[in-house]
Every structure is written in structure tokens, then in C-alpha cells.
Amino acid sequence: GESVGLHLPTLSVQEGDNSIINCAYSNSASDYFIWYKQESGKGPQFIIDIRSNMDKRQGQRVTVLLNKTVKHLSLQIAATQPGDSAVYFCAEIDSGGGADGLTFGKGTHLIIQP
């Protein structure tokens, strides 16, 4: 089946800088996208979502951008902090599809350097 993949497995940024994590998806029928954060030894935690009728959505220190033309999704984290160190997964779903739910990317490990 179609799947979601990430461009970079590891991203290292300086504390205080902005981070951008990228994601490519291949299912053109996907209409809902989520970013999850997974800290070591814990389950993934919902960060932010976006529907295909939007191209940008902002949360607290995070922004998700969606470019449906090139099937690209990104997560921007402003002023990264040590607590932002984690693996970030994008996930996508075709809401009209079955109950098997989300397709996850492999993840990007974000490392915050002091």
C-alpha cells in the first residue's frame, strides 16, 4: 500500500533555533494529517493536525504546513527547547477509507544541542 516517508532520519539543531521536520506522502486521497511526538520509552503524543482543505495551521510554538501539489507536509517548531528532543512522526489518512486508520512515516529524530 501507499505509505508516508520522511526525508531525514535525524535532525540536529541548536537550542533556541527553529526546527523544520519534513514529510512526504504518496496517497493523493489522504485528507487528514497528524504530527506525533514520541519521547524515549513513551507512546506517541498528538501534537497538531491539519485537514486537506487547509495549507497552514498553528499551535503553541508549532506550525504545520501542507502542500498538496507536491504531497509534502512539514512541522515547524519555534525556539526549540531541550524538551523538544524526541522522534517526530507524520501520519496520514484517507477519511473515506477503512477503519485501519493512519499510515505512519518512519520518524525523524530531533536532537537539541545546547
Add this chain to the structure above:
Amino acid sequence: SQTIHQWPATLVQPVGSPLSLECTVEGTSNPNLYWYRQAAGRGLQLLFYSVGIGQISSEVPQNLSASRPQDRQFILSSKKLLLSDSGFYLCAWSVNQETQYFGPGTRLLVL
């Protein structure tokens, strides 16, 4: 508010032994339930999902099985564990087939 529990948190089992991991959800009714496995440094692999009591769909052929004896209870089992069953097992729930919310996970080590 909704919460999801998994236990045990960690488990070390010998090869060939049985397995039972439990997941329960509170604060919601008739959720979709999911079992995922995550190998070290890897993404999430969907193993099973359930849209209701007694309804189980398997995504990949494997040594594991799942059951849903109650609306908010999801169990992952094996009769005989293999070394390759080691991993981090995550349970998740959703109510609209979109956003999934994950439990804390169970780390299984098969020796």
C-alpha cells in the same frame, strides 16, 4: 477525559512462552482500538485493529493474535513467543477513524 492504560510496562519472557498484553480505555464508548509494534529505531507497524467487541482485523500474518472481550478492552496474545516478537507494543484508540491516541506502551524482550 479519556485515558488509555497498558500493562505490564515491561516484560521479559523466554522463547516459547505465552504472552498476554492488556489495554483498556476509559472515558469513551465504542472506540476503535489498535495494536502496533515498534522495533528499536523504527516506525509503527499496525498489527490489529478492532471496530467493536469480538471484531478483529489483522494487518500482517504473524505469531500473535488479538481479542476484544469488552468494549474498552483489547488484548494481544501469543501461544509461543519468538525472538522476533521482541519490541515496543503500543495500543491506541480513536472514535472517528482519524486521530489516534496512544497508550504508554509495553516493552517486550524475548530471550
